[in-house]
Amino acid sequence: MEFLNRLLAFLANAIVNIGDWIQGLLVNAGLPDPWPLLIVRAIGAIVVGFFPLIVVIFLIWAYRKISARMQGRLGPNSSGTWAGPWGILQTFADAIKMIVKEDIRPQGIDPVPYNLAPVLVVFASVMLWAVIPFGPGGALIGTDLNIGIFYILAFSSAALFIFLMAGWSSNNKYATVGAFRAVAQLVGYEIPQLLAILTVVAVAGTMKMQGIIAAQNVIFLVAMPLTAFIFYMATLAEINARPFELLEAESELVCGYFVEYSGMKFGMFYLAEFMNSVAVAAIFTTLFLGGWRGPWVDVAPILGTVWFLMKMGLVILMWMFIQITLPRLRIDQMLNFNWKFLTPLAIINLCVTVLVNKGITEAFPGGAPAWTRAGILLATNVLLVLIVWGFSALGQRRTQRRMMAWEAAQTAELEVGA
């Protein structure tokens, strides 16, 4: 019984305790001072680095299975060559196949960026995970940089340069057009994403990921749903999920910027795409769903990690639904959606949220209760959505009238011609 209690106490805060245990072992083994902590941090880095890889291996299987069921197919299964029950080993089989595939290198490529791009694309998406908090306090595995969300912005926009490197160095017209599109799309959608993050940073008052989580006594998805919407749409474009899948556009650009890659180098791009979507889900969870916060976290910190992973799973599932059901936009629709809808909306949202939030702080000198603040912010958001809705309806009617006038003029011209 005594042992059981101690085991439970150990498991309740497993991440911190395992770290302390390893550190204790190393100290007892007589290592000089900086090394035990450094080795524990290195093990942490290995865990954080491999975490997205392991998630992605099963996510690719889950994605293929779910998309198949939604489209009335079977997906990977164990008929034919055996790939485990429900085809769960399919991803491993694919990985092995890609590793032993010949690497066909086209003539006239620029070898350095061509070979570096697949390495860097995975590198950048692993680096994102350094500041993702998996749990409260010491159980976050990574590190709580004071520039947290800024760090994430830096590494997520690195993808743009990598895509450009891959597309331009391939000496292929499809790849070059794909790279141009990558620039237009990623550069454009960075702005609403940035403005949405600014809104969160202003309301939370910090760029630290743990600080942002600590500020969410009411989760920001409830307090600022419009900001969450803007951020979500922008990140969908940043990871080029289906409605914004113009970089790849299988039916027009065959594969976009990585058309000339084969074998494992192609596999790296495929891997990075899924890794990014997992990372984005983790970031969305941290910014808007309260990260690891949930019931009983103060009793057993390991539950924080469980809540975090569950929320992240929900966000990933939503990404899958959108990716599987929606068709692809046209390039001008994609640009219009960003520049004429999302960006102005994000600016107005930032202004209104910041002013209203300051107003609440001024109105309650003793500090506003969390639910009051969230309720007022929510009401402002609803009002803003209604106003925008009204404006866009007006705009639509005007466009419709103009189109009808144009058609009438065309018919009149035709009649004169006849």
Added chain:
Amino acid sequence: MLEQFIFVGLLFFVAALLGALPPALAWVLRPKRPHPRKGEPYECGIYPHGEAWVQYKAQYYIFALVFMIFDVEAVFLFPWALVYNWLPLYAVIEGVLFLLLLLGALVYAWRKGALEWV
């Protein structure tokens, strides 16, 4: 503060390893049978005509210019958002005015037709 970045440095090595290992492994394991026909740039079965590094009509460049405005703005706005809770009301209003100026610039570009796809 600086010791927090030790973790970033360690993750740097792990990430570099994760990125470099699979291609390296593939380089050891894969067959190497190059053939000039295999190495032609992919162009849907047609013989490639010229190289890809030609001048394109890049319609995106005005978007890139508009992007520049907003990207520079971010440099000013992040510090502002960070100290927002300690700012008096007029400083917040100043920030909002700055944002509205940017919105004005965007509307100007819009009215000028810079945001049309041609």
